[in-house]
Amino acid sequence: VTEIAGEPAGTGRDYPSPMDLLVGIDEIRSAAAKIAGGAVRTPLLPCLWAPGLWLKPENLQPVGSFKVRGAVNALARLPEPARVAGVITHSSGNHGQALAFAARRFGVPCVVVMPDVAPPVKVDAVRSLGADVVLVSPPEREVRTERIAVERGLAIIPPFDHRDVIAGQGTVGLEVVEDLPDVSGVLVPVGGGGLASGVASAVKALRPEALVVGVEPDLAADAAESLGAGRVVTWPAELTYRTAADGLRTNLSDLTFAHLRERLDGIVTISDAEILSTAGELARSARLVSEPSGAVAPAAWLHRRDELRTRFGLDAGPVVAVVTGGNLDPALLADLVRP
């Protein structure tokens, strides 16, 4: 794959072609400069309770997830007239909050299209960040988003299928290598694949000998199947909605698949029981509140050591697991932390 780092692709295009060149390290470095002051530069936390493991606590970002990185970068990269006109996305999850946060930071309009079945607490969270929420029936989400975008002249910022979003999420990987230059492996959850694409792009550019391994729930293992098949395999919502890791139910796009195929070393899968018990362990031992999706990567270090060693040769640390988010229902949190 040829790579033209620093090429200003993505500017003014909402859905780059999957045949585009992959995101380069210069784009990720540029994103790091653009998100400074918007996103928190999270530390790496060594785990005395799990030797060799370091956590990258993205649950501590302003809106509770790494998504703020991609959203802020995407807005910063929009040409001025497009940014001033405003942005739109459809999301019932962390990307909607992140885009609303980023738009408020830039002082521009933001519309978040949400399913009319979304919990009121999630709708309120987006509204409290100053965004317009448009509630639609779930099948209408994409069509309504595109229609509103045209009517109001808004730029669509999708949650992962966008190279500026991938470059923004890639700053996680950049920071990992900066802070832990001898890192031997990075564990990163895979949902739509934006974070994994960005992190793998950064880490492989800066430290090619480090492994980057994706982690997925057993119950939404579409990305693992896709890498095995050599093409994007989609799983229907009836299957992926079984996992409690609601941030990881999405399928890959052609763009993220292209990144993962080139740059990810592989994917391990984890059961929901392992995910939930790890979320409890993170609260009790790492003092971090994690949503189920956020506990998936550390769960791989705790529960897939044999597979990480035999399949990838990843044995000794330092290994970094990205704790991606911390937005969960307080009642579930109370259940998770119970000893």
Next chain:
Amino acid sequence: VTEIAGEPAGTGRDYPSPMDLLVGIDEIRSAAAKIAGGAVRTPLLPCLWAPGLWLKPENLQPVGSFKVRGAVNALARLPEPARVAGVITHSSGNHGQALAFAARRFGVPCVVVMPDVAPPVKVDAVRSLGADVVLVSPPEREVRTERIAVERGLAIIPPFDHRDVIAGQGTVGLEVVEDLPDVSGVLVPVGGGGLASGVASAVKALRPEALVVGVEPDLAADAAESLGAGRVVTWPAELTYRTAADGLRTNLSDLTFAHLRERLDGIVTISDAEILSTAGELARSARLVSEPSGAVAPAAWLHRRDELRTRFGLDAGPVVAVVTGGNLDPALLADLVRP
């Protein structure tokens, strides 16, 4: 007060005289260099849910509290022969774990004298860090500590009454001003006063116009009374042990009192109900697991805004509250986070 910054006081002396000079900014800068790699450089976390408030999450340190800063600095500052001989302290709390962690890092012996009534989980935590635990009846703690120190040639590192410990804790304040140069106020819990002494020393040296306000439980308000009386007033354990904030039951020493009298703007007090509800809020909104003592400073911003404004003129942010620790019983955590 005259101040000789950089004077290598404390070296080889375990209990400096309270009439010594106060800790200077050069000692704190030196401590920052010595603890790098041992303590985590925690970020400042802006709170969308509490505008104006930023959190300094010291609960994310390796042993779950800021105490690691003072312990690592105190060991680093010991003359080589003393350090190699080893260290001792008496503590049933976070300082014991922190000293054990620091000693393991330096590869030197460590003894922690603990009351024989300490919960087994706390004893195990110290032992798992490689320290020798000596269990004694509570009234014997100090005598036994001093006797063992003499017998084994160990340096006593007390939890707060030591200028190297104060300088180490002061790195919290140094980082606050580095990361948020326009900070208008810093809220810091007061137990024995080591953290508050160090933070006030750093902040007042670097940004004299910023306020530094201590926070204490109503039920252990000995430091507030001491500042009012102009001398150290001690409260008996029967009183201070009423608060759930077990890290803040200690009285001041002459050394910490001297720092607070010179450099702290004052102290506000907080009820236990406010402390516990804030710990729940930190888990739900800031994704941080905090012990009760760790929630005291943010509780002041949430519940003492009128007093902070009228007594101190502290109204608009940015205000930083130090979340000092995250070691608590999982059953209490489950209760706290319940919505």
